Amino acid sequence: MPFPEGVPSVPVRYSINSPADGGPGEGTLQLMPTVPAIRVPGQEGVFTGGGTYRFVDGQLDNGAGDQVRLLPTNIDGANPAVWAWLGIEQINGQQPRHFYFVLDVDAEEVDLGAVQQLAPDLAQYLAVPGESAYDAWRRAGNDGDEADFLASLVGPPGDITAANEYTDEVVSEGIASEVQRADAAYDPAGAAEAAYTAAVDAASSDADAKAAIARDAAIAAAAQDADTKAGAAQSAAVQAAALAAADLYLPKAFLTVDAFMAQSGTKVFGHRGAGMVAPEHTEAAYDYAISHGIQAMELSVNVDSEGQLWCLHDLTLDRTTYSTGALNTYPSTGVANRVLTNGRVMLGQGWTDQPMVPLRRMLDKYLGKVVLFVEPKGNDAVVPLQNLLATSYPHAPASVIWKAHVGTSFTWPKQQGYRTWCYVDDGTTNATLDAKDPQVDYWGVSTSMSSTRRKEIVQRPGSKPVFSWPVYRRSQRAALEADGIVGLMSSDPVYVRGTTAQATASRWDQQVKESGGTPQADYNVDAALKFSETGGWASINRARATYGLGRYCPIIPGAGGYRIQIEMKYDQINTADLAVHGGLYFGKASDDPYEFNTINPSNGYHLILRHNGVLRLYRHVTTQTGGLQLGATDVGTDAPVAGQSMTIQVDVTPTTIEARRLGNAAWTTGPIADASYRGGYFGLSNGSITDVAARPFWRNLLITQL
Structure with a gap:
């Protein structure tokens, strides 16, 4: 389409080579302004321009036999005065490549492959209004100059x-x-x-x-x-x-960042909404956190091929949905109607598939009601996010924290009045922190970082608040608070925030992960609890794995103590080694991870039931890998039968511990005098089993006070 008369343009060319043989390449080049529209002096309406162009014999082609022409970025009197072009190169068989460039109005012809490619430093890009309000007023049939127009704006409720x-x-x-x-x-x-x-x-x-x-x-x-x-x-x-x-x-209940931070105590934020309880970055995950009183949550953002922003942690759809490939190759309608999250893989098949959620929906729903940590994950999402916030949510700086990695720029958010959270790598140097410090309001450290290094960042000059991520155990919270951390980005915020048990009986027949479930690693499919399609059974499909049951912890004993009762079965018996076993661990003072036959961070007990029927109790201590057997002899029970349920009981009194398998009065250790540990945290254990086909299954957990 030719340019309107009087609108300057610059002819451009671009060529690509095939990655296979070095010859002329095939693919497309999408060209778009980094602002919604540009007003050119002396022209009616606004200019958007750009489009998607194919390569013919490796050369850019506009489809009509003419050379591609683009609007210069420095037209005198244009609004905005400063902007840039975004190019998205898609060579067949390759990942898309994004680059930014400017065009001089006096240029005769420009080779886009030779122009200076700009980093998307958004401080220099401005949103552009379309038709001015005054022009619209005149076009609506009103007479008068701009003074008359301004006077018309004043009305009720001012008199x-x-x-x-x-x-x-x-x-x-x-x-x-x-x-x-x-x-x-x-x-x-x-x-x-x-x-x-x-x-x-x-x-x-x-x-x-x-x-x-x-x-x-x-x-x-x-x-x-x-x-x-x-x-x-x-x-x-x-x-x-x-x-x-x-x-x-504006929302009726307006919660500002400053008001939130002024609240006493450790702040708990929703990580990916509540990504270890509901499918991450879905409306269900955000709703779960907010409906349970969480006042701050994270919104990770990426962009599709049409500039629509979506809540998504990764650049691709591979990990969290049934679709594959980069989000920025999908059209908006395709994402909205065809892309579904696969949270059932990690959170249980009882979950229904969730749709992707557009950022606008979450901003409209929660902006001002809670504090939002907003982070563009991909470079191509930065400009659209800044334009959206500046044009549609001018009040966002009051209740949004701009979240980004230490390696990115914070110039734009600070100029707009946003509070900033800069999260750092475990190896980030003090020199890097010093250089970034003037633009940072809050520092971020990971739970994998050493306690010594966390304390150093907490004690930096200026005493800026430090937040940590990702937190899904109460024991992590305790360690972080001891280091001076004041904010926790948690994937299970309701559990981490709490201190009491949420239930005394399981409902694994629902086939959904419960709050308080603590696998050995978060956001890990292999470590997650697996639910059988029938029967209400749960298992851990990972060798020697364990799974904490924080939902039922800490157990509150009665005057006589407490009882743990659970059904257990083996669907396959390891006939080659009948000494392998699974069972329970219990009596721990915290929900830190436990693994059989390793050095563990806290003391406790574990019960095992071997494939040959032998039942044993052990005390485990932090100073050695092997357990210390309680009781003088083994308890011999009938060998388990594949697929057949067995019921296990553990009684913990103030002075004794006793384990039994129901079905025979002789299948018990009897009360063993041991009061070493009386912590209220326990969990499931695959024990010594390395062949997951022979792993144990559990159901119908019940906690009873004695």
Whole structure:
């Protein structure tokens, strides 16, 4: 499509080579402005421009046999004055490549492969309005200049009529009053008459001049006073109208970042919404966190091929959905209608598939009601995110924290008034932190970082608050708080925030992961609890794995202690090694991870049931890998039968521990005098099993006070 007459353009060319043989390449080049539209002086409407072009014999082609032409980025008087072009190169068989560039209005022809490619430093890009409000007012049939247009904007709830009446009254009365005072001062009647006559006789021209000056000064003073008071009245009316309008659009309960941070105690934020309890970065995950009273959560953002922003942690759809490939290759309608998350893989097949959620929906739903950590994950999402916030959510800086890695720029968010959270790598140097410090409000450290290094960052000059991620255990919370961390980005925020048990009986028949479930690694499919399609059974499909049951912890004993009862089965018996076993661990003071036959961070007990039927109790301690057997002899029970349920009980009294397998009165260790540990945390264990086909299954957990 040719450019309108009078609109400058620059011819551009671009060539690509095939990655296979080095010959002419095939693919497309998408060219788009980094702002929604550009107003060109002397032209009606606005210019958007760009498009998607194919390569013919490796050369850029506009499809009509003509050379591709683009709008220069420095047209005199254009609005905005500074912007850039974004190019998205898609060579067949290769990942898309993004680059930014500018075009000089005086250039005769530009090879896009040779231009300087700019980093998307968004401080220099501005959003562009379309038709001005004044032009729209005139086009609607109104007459008058811009002053008339501005006057038309003032209305209820501010009372411009009252302001105008006040102005007229003040001007009228003020001028009349000052004229009267001037007349009285130079009134030829009465006592002033003699003076006036004498003045006329002596120097009438001088008296006339002085009278005129005095009168003019009085009139000017009165007029100025009236103008000032009228302006104040009009400003008050406009402000009242603006406040009333804002009240219509801003959330009723407005939670600012500063107000949230001023609250006492450790702050808990939702990581990926609540990504270890509900499918990450879905509306279900966000709703779960907020409905349980979490006041801050993370929104990771990426962009599709049409510039629509979606809540997504990865650049591709491979890990969290049933689709594959980069999000920026998908059209908006395809993402909205065809892409579904696969949270069932990690969180249980009882979950229904969730759709992707657009960022706008979450901003409209929660902006101002909770604090939002917003982070563009891909470089191509940065400009669209900044434009969206600047044009559609001007109040966002009050309740949004801009989240980004230490290696990215914080110039734009700081210029816009956002608080910033800069998260660092375990190996980030102090020199890097010093350079970034002026643009940072809060530092971020990972749970994998050493305690020593975390404390160093907490104690940096300036004492800026430090947050940590990803937190899904209460034991992590305790360690981080001891280091001075004041904010926790948690994938299970409701559990991490709490201190008490949430239930005493399992409902694994629902086939969904429960809050408080602590696998050995978060966001890990292999470590997750697996649910059988029938029967309500759960298992861990990983060699020697364990799974903490924090939902039921800490167990609160009765006066006589407590009982753990659970059904257990083996679907396959390892006939080659009947000594392999699975079971339970319990009595731990915290929910830190446990693994059989390793050095563990805290003490406790474990119960094993071998494939040959032998039942044993062990004490495990932090100083050695192997357990210490409790009781003098093994408890021999019938060998398990593949697929057949067995019921296990553990009684923990103030002074003794006893384990039994129900079905025979002889299948018990009897009460063993041991009061070493009485912690309230426990979990499931695959014990020594390395062949997951022979792993144990559990169901119908019940906690009872004794």
